[in-house]
Every structure is written in structure tokens, then in C-alpha cells.
Amino acid sequence: MQTFNLFENAIDSIDHGLQHLSDYPDELSLSDAKQSIMNLINGLDLLILEKLRSLDEEAIFENKSKSNTLKAEEAYKRIKNELNEEIEDWEFKAYAILKRLRNNAVHYEFSFGDDNIKNISLLIHLCLRFIETELDMEIEELISNDNYQRCRRVLKDLPFGEIIEERYVDAIEADIYAYSYSTKGMYSAVLDAPCGNCGREGISIAEDFYPYGKCVFCEEQYNIQACERCGHEFDADWEGVQVHEDGDYLCDGCNDYYLND
Ligand SMILES: [Zn+2]
Ligand SMILES: [Zn+2]
Ligand SMILES: [Zn+2]
CATH class of the missing domain: 1.20.120 (Four Helix Bundle (Hemerythrin (Met), subunit A))
Incomplete structure (x- = not known):
């Protein structure tokens, strides 16, 4: 044989x-x-x-x-x-x-x-x-x-x-989807804005998913901050204002609200 x-x-x-x-x-x-x-x-x-x-x-x-x-x-x-x-x-x-x-x-x-x-x-x-x-x-x-x-x-x-x-992109997108699914859609793993470096929606806002503020596709690091008032997360190098030296931020919308108040 x-x-x-x-x-x-x-x-x-x-x-x-x-x-x-x-x-x-x-x-x-x-x-x-x-x-x-x-x-x-x-x-x-x-x-x-x-x-x-x-x-x-x-x-x-x-x-x-x-x-x-x-x-x-x-x-x-x-x-x-x-x-x-x-x-x-x-x-x-x-x-x-x-x-x-x-x-x-x-x-x-x-x-x-x-x-x-x-x-x-x-x-x-x-x-x-x-x-x-x-x-x-x-x-x-x-x-x-x-x-x-x-x-x-x-x-x-x-x-x-x-x-x-x-294939890599497909796999990560599936992971992003799975993260959201596992929280019954309550939380997203990534910011709802594209990464300025690779153009994909991959900037992590979930530390248990990927290091906070880092793009999961291209590793670019962003200074992502959450607004103290509304919780909205944004790239603080481009939007919003720092209201306290110890790192409290307001998004543009909330900042306008206070300014007009
Ligand atoms: Zn054959
Ligand atoms: Zn990227
Ligand atoms: Zn806000």
C-alpha cells in the first residue's frame, strides 16, 4: 500500500x-x-x-x-x-x-x-x-x-x-461589529468619525477593545476626549475646548451653549 x-x-x-x-x-x-x-x-x-x-x-x-x-x-x-x-x-x-x-x-x-x-x-x-x-x-x-x-x-x-x-479590514470590521453587538448596541468600539490617516472608522473609544484613542486599522494615536457635559467623544486636537487644566473638556456644541448662556 x-x-x-x-x-x-x-x-x-x-x-x-x-x-x-x-x-x-x-x-x-x-x-x-x-x-x-x-x-x-x-x-x-x-x-x-x-x-x-x-x-x-x-x-x-x-x-x-x-x-x-x-x-x-x-x-x-x-x-x-x-x-x-x-x-x-x-x-x-x-x-x-x-x-x-x-x-x-x-x-x-x-x-x-x-x-x-x-x-x-x-x-x-x-x-x-x-x-x-x-x-x-x-x-x-x-x-x-x-x-x-x-x-x-x-x-x-x-x-x-x-x-x-x-481580509484584514474585513476581520477588524467584524470585530467592531461584534463589540457593539455584545453590548446590545449600547456602546461602540470606535468613534463615529473616520481616522484622518487611513480614512476608516477605527479610532478606539473602548479601552477593552483597543488602546483608547488609537486607530485599530493603522495605529495612529489621537487625543480623544469626552465632553464633560454630554459625553460626546471627539478629537481634542481639532475640536472642543479644554475647560480645566486637569483635563476636562467640552465639545464645540456644549461650549457654544455655555458661551451663549
Ligand atoms: Zn479535484
Ligand atoms: Zn487609521
Ligand atoms: Zn458636549
Whole structure:
């Protein structure tokens, strides 16, 4: 009986995922996109496990009897600090989101929207990163030349940096929404005004969400103050007035109110 080891199994999945890109860029049917994404996710999961195995042979098993291997997310937590090149949390989050979609797809209708090829590009990027940077192998030597050309084609058309950024923004927006939802809409995690640096509504006004006054998207720090009278929060470098040296502020509206009083 022919068997695959973990790494070969990963490469086989990736190879299969790339095979479904034979008609790209002329065409990418929903079915091919789905098969490609499923197989690439599978391959990436296995690469993560393989990385853990390369650090500690035993660590990939969930229990002593070695009957189950860890979930990729669990394995990732263990290798995170051992990576040759750090993967930013948000990069990994992009992949976690795809997995969530994948898991839904199994139970519900399969749909990655119009983003199929972008998702594929992201997955290829992460797979290559594990193969080359973490496992020290050359992708060209592992897959067919046709598939290698497909990889390059996708990455050339769709620079993964932008794709990851899109996914990153989606992920944070979901977190912002979840924060508000968890307070039954009573509190918002962010100021209802765009960040002057990145243009997104990401300036934190909830210390338990992100450092107060910092944009969650671009890290720009603002001098956000809350009006003593009405509680409205604003950028005190641009609006409102400081009414006490110890740091009490009034928003423009309330300041006008007092001035006209
Ligand atoms: Zn297939
Ligand atoms: Zn910003
Ligand atoms: Zn006010």
C-alpha cells in the first residue's frame, strides 16, 4: 500500500488545488474555485502541522494514543513563536476567516462571493510561505511545472499584500461589529468619525477593545476626549475646548451653549 507522510499529503492537496486552476485566467468556474480553495486550505492545515512536527515529533497528536492529530489552529498557536519569519496576527486571521467560510460551505450553500481568485491567491501565498520559509523546501521541486506556473500566474495577477489587507479590514470590521453587538448596541468600539490617516472608522473609544484613542486599522494615536457635559467623544486636537487644566473638556456644541448662556 502506498502511503503519504504528512508533508507529501500537504503537497498532494496543494497540487490538486492548483490543478483546478487549469482554465484560469480565461475562466474559473464556481466548482473549480471551490475545489481549489478546499484543497489549498487542507494543504495549508497540513503544512502547519508539519511545521509543528518538525519542531516536536510528538506534539501534533491530541492525546497519548496518537489517534487524533491536533486541529491546525491549535497547532498554529504552538508554532507561532517559533516561526522563522513572523506571521502577523492579521495575516493568520485572513486565513481563519476563509476557514470559517469553508466550514459554512460544508453545511450551507457554497459561496465565496466574487472573491474566489483572491482567496486562492491568499492561500497560495500562505502555503508558499510555509513551504519555503518554514520548511525550507523549494516549491518548484515539489509540484508539476504546470502547477508551478499557475501559482506564479495567480500571485502575479493578484499581489497578496492587497488581498491580505482587504481580509484584514474585513476581520477588524467584524470585530467592531461584534463589540457593539455584545453590548446590545449600547456602546461602540470606535468613534463615529473616520481616522484622518487611513480614512476608516477605527479610532478606539473602548479601552477593552483597543488602546483608547488609537486607530485599530493603522495605529495612529489621537487625543480623544469626552465632553464633560454630554459625553460626546471627539478629537481634542481639532475640536472642543479644554475647560480645566486637569483635563476636562467640552465639545464645540456644549461650549457654544455655555458661551451663549
Ligand atoms: Zn479535484
Ligand atoms: Zn487609521
Ligand atoms: Zn458636549
